[in-house]
Amino acid sequence: MLKFKKSPKYISPSILSANFADLQTDIKNVETAGADMLHIDVMDGHFVPNITIGPVVLNSIKNVTKLPLDTHLMITDPDKYAEAFIKAGSQYLTFHIEACKSPGALIEKIKNLGAKPGLSLRPGTHIKDIIPFLPEIDLVLVMTVEPGFGGQSFMADQVNKIKELDALRKTHGFKFLISVDGGINAETAKVCVEAGADILVAGSYVFGNNPASAIKNLRML
Ligand code: DX5
Ligand code: ZN
Secondary structure, three states: OOOOOOOOOEEEEEHHHOOHHHHHHHHHHHHHOOOOOEEEEEEEOOOOOOEOOOHHHHHHHHOOOOOOEEEEEEOOOHHHHHHHHHHHOEEEEEEEHHHOOOHHHHHHHHHHOOOEEEEEEOOOOOHHHOHHHHHHOOEEEEEOOOOOOOOOOOOHHHHHHHHHHHHHHHHHOOOOEEEEEOOOOHHHHHHHHHHOOOEEEEOHHHHOOOHHHHHHHHOOO
């Protein structure tokens, strides 16, 4: 039995590891199992080596679920596509600080379009790069793998970033949620939650196992 100091607020299954030929069934399964949101990984074959889905598919997903769509843009020039993803149904729109020339302007645009802006950090990117934007955003996505593929191993050296972000928001009263993405399972989730993570993104752990048991384990019941 796992024991935790506190529970994660949100579980966000990443559909990257779902069956794309029967996505609706997989989405319903995690919805029934108590997922809080759905993590949608958007990759362009340029910012990362993989290619996944665009706004058309995201909109079809929106039409078959009530779960908020937690969209993770791993694309070059996210400002070019932000509006299309928000119109398609993204509630959270997270982009990589490294991929954007004017993050402040894009954060403002996302808010004006009615969505919640998030910033993501690759393992090699420092927190100092996003500090100026922390008062303005709703979510920080800490990558605990190199973005691009599901099923990779958790990079434990990234946990310090979660701790640092948690300390920063406590000191300054920032409201952003801390999400962690990559190699999350019941064991790594424990470390992240204890460090201050609010959202656990998990792909292969949820869809590669029985989703209901996996979600239950992540909830630390
Ligand atoms: C990787 C994606 C992740 C991925 C996580 O670039 O951002 O969301 O789906 O997959 P797992 O949980 O299998 O590491
Ligand atoms: Zn992701």
